[in-house]
Amino acid sequence: xxxxxxxxxxxxxxxxxxxxxxxxxxxxxxxxxxxxxxxxxxxxxxxxxxxxxxxxxxxxxxxxxxxxxxxxxxxxxxxxxxxxxxxxxxxxxxxxxxxxxxxxxxxxxxxxxxxxxxxxxxxxxxxxxxxxxxxxxxxxxxxxxxxxxxxxxxxxxxxxxxxxxxxxxxxxxxxxxxxxxxxxxxxxxxxxxxxxxxxxxxxxxxxxxxxxxxxxxxxxxxxxxxxxxxxxxxxxxxxxxxxxxxxxxxxxxxxxxxxxxxxxxxxxxxxxxxxxxxxxxxxxxxxxxxxxxxxxxxxxxxxxxxxxxxxxxxxxxxxxxxxxxxxxxxxxxxxxxxxxxxxxxxxxxxxxxxxxxxxxxxxxxxxxxxxxxxxxxxxxxxxxxxxxxxxxxxxxxxxxxxxxxxxxxxxxxxxxxxxxxxxxxxxxxxxxxxxxxxxxxxxxxxxxxxxxxxxxxxxxxxxxxxxxxxxxxxxxxxxxxxxxx
Ligand code: URP
Ligand code: ZN
Ligand code: ZN
Ligand code: ZN
Numbered sequence: 001x002x003x004x005x006x007x008x009x010x011x012x013x014x015x016x017x018x019x020x021x022x023x024x025x026x027x028x029x030x031x032x033x034x035x036x037x038x039x040x041x042x043x044x045x046x047x048x049x050x051x052x053x054x055x056x057x058x059x060x061x062x063x064x065x066x067x068x069x070x071x072x073x074x075x076x077x078x079x080x081x082x083x084x085x086x087x088x089x090x091x092x093x094x095x096x097x098x099x100x101x102x103x104x105x106x107x108x109x110x111x112x113x114x115x116x117x118x119x120x121x122x123x124x125x126x127x128x129x130x131x132x133x134x135x136x137x138x139x140x141x142x143x144x145x146x147x148x149x150x151x152x153x154x155x156x157x158x159x160x161x162x163x164x165x166x167x168x169x170x171x172x173x174x175x176x177x178x179x180x181x182x183x184x185x186x187x188x189x190x191x192x193x194x195x196x197x198x199x200x201x202x203x204x205x206x207x208x209x210x211x212x213x214x215x216x217x218x219x220x221x222x223x224x225x226x227x228x229x230x231x232x233x234x235x236x237x238x239x240x241x242x243x244x245x246x247x248x249x250x251x252x253x254x255x256x257x258x259x260x261x262x263x264x265x266x267x268x269x270x271x272x273x274x275x276x277x278x279x280x281x282x283x284x285x286x287x288x289x290x291x292x293x294x295x296x297x298x299x300x301x302x303x304x305x306x307x308x309x310x311x312x313x314x315x316x317x318x319x320x321x322x323x324x325x326x327x328x329x330x331x332x333x334x335x336x337x338x339x340x341x342x343x344x345x346x347x348x349x350x351x352x353x354x355x356x357x358x359x360x361x362x363x364x365x366x367x368x369x370x371x372x373x374x375x376x377x378x379x380x381x382x383x384x385x386x387x388x389x390x391x392x393x394x395x396x397x398x399x400x401x402x403x404x405x406x407x408x409x410x411x412x413x414x415x416x417x418x419x420x421x422x423x424x425x426x427x428x429x430x431x432x433x434x435x436x437x438x439x440x441x442x443x444x445x446x447x448x449x450x451x452x453x454x455x456x457x458x459x460x461x462x463x464x465x466x467x468x469x470x471x472x473x474x475x476x477x478x479x480x481x482x483x484x485x
């Protein structure tokens with residue numbers, strides 16, 4: 001079996017930084033140490049050798065708001081590899097009344113184009129006995145241990161509190177973890193109608209219809225429901241202090257709650273929506289919307305403090321033509337932005353180069369924490385013998401200016417257009433296969449494999465044990481007054 005050695009670099013993991021070579025054989029790391037040799041050498045002089053990025057939140061070829069997101073598993077995973085990301089976790093999304101297994105089959109078909117490994121979360125978009133029953137098959141047979149709930153998109157994907165509570169309890173039984181898109185969908189629907197009635201129909205009104213309170217309220221509600229159901233909770237695209245505060249408070253109270261800021265929210269702010277160019281603003285319409293600098297500071301602080309654990313993209317890219325479905329009515333602008341190719345270089349540039357986070361924290365929030373939270377560590381997210389050789393050789397001196405003209409994504413613009421990044425992959429390896437050399441992608445459709453994720457033995461045992469121990473119990477009384485007196 002041919003081997004490769006990455007030589008001359010510095011290994012950077014979530015907790016260590018040291019000089020070493022890394023040897024790869026059969027798609028796995030087989031040795032880490034000084035002076036290694038192999039059949040092929042990759043020169044890492046001046047570079048950091050890190051676990052490849054994992055994006056825990058993407059929507060590739062997603063049917064949404066009357067259209068499909070424009071990046072599929074081909075262009076989406078090419079974009080990932082170009083930016084040093086070696087795995088994506090996408091969402092299988094059943095339509096109303098559709099079987100979970102049928103939806104999963106559709107996502108299985110789409111993902112056969114993937115250039116890197118991938119996994120799925122399952123969305124709970126409706127509730128019934130069939131969903132309750134199929135959740136077990138999804139967890140025990142299909143290798144999916146996370147279930148997403150939309151508290152927004154009323155009339156489409158949104159679930160009610162009773163459905164969410166039922167689903168969270170089912171997650172608890174199965175050792176799975178619920179996730180939430182936390183925005184109060186009822187309030188958003190009301191505010192949207194009011195704004196439209198007042199003639200406020202431009203893309204900026206999308207942001208007005210989703211103030212930070214709708215996110216803070218829903219985040220807190222989901223946290224409390226999860227606590228009552230006895231499950232851990234993963235809050236996607238945490239964008240503001242109110243949501244962060246709820247997560248922080250919950251964690252301090254001993255609840256297992258995770259928060260996921262996006263690179264877009266960390267680096268782009270609400271001023272984008274006041275741009276006089278309709279297209280410019282509409283291209284940045286996503287939920288939750290971009291916030292002000294104070295909220296951005298809160299998210300950065302959360303990453304450094306550990307109250308927020310993960311940086312994702314929620315990559316859900318629509319072309320300008322698709323965005324124009326919402327001309328004259330902001331509620332019809334497809335919600336979503338891209339970022340797969342830019343997450344790692346942007347986070348390095350605005351996080352590590354500015355001193356907001358360390359290199360080791362960078363590895364933690366882009367890879368290792370995600371692998372642990374999603375229960376696929378140390379196969380993924382680890383620099384350990386036996387782990388998959390999903391690696392990035394990171395050149396901290398390499399720079400580029402982000403431009404749609406040179407991106408892998410299929411859309412015609414980039415929300416980070418014109419930003420200069422410093423810190424880019426020299427090589428990206430997916431299970432030992434070199435998929436990127438100095439900015440040039442070496443595609444291989446179908447190389448990507450599905451990564452099964454088992455239920456959570458430790459957290460779910462701890463939570464169910466504690467739940468049982470502290471459950472309300474009938475009081476056995478000695479003195480009972482006679483009845484009918
Ligand atoms: O606006 C967004 N975030 N679009 C993608 C779907 C979702 O809500 O995650
Ligand atoms: Zn969402
Ligand atoms: Zn513009
Ligand atoms: Zn999403």
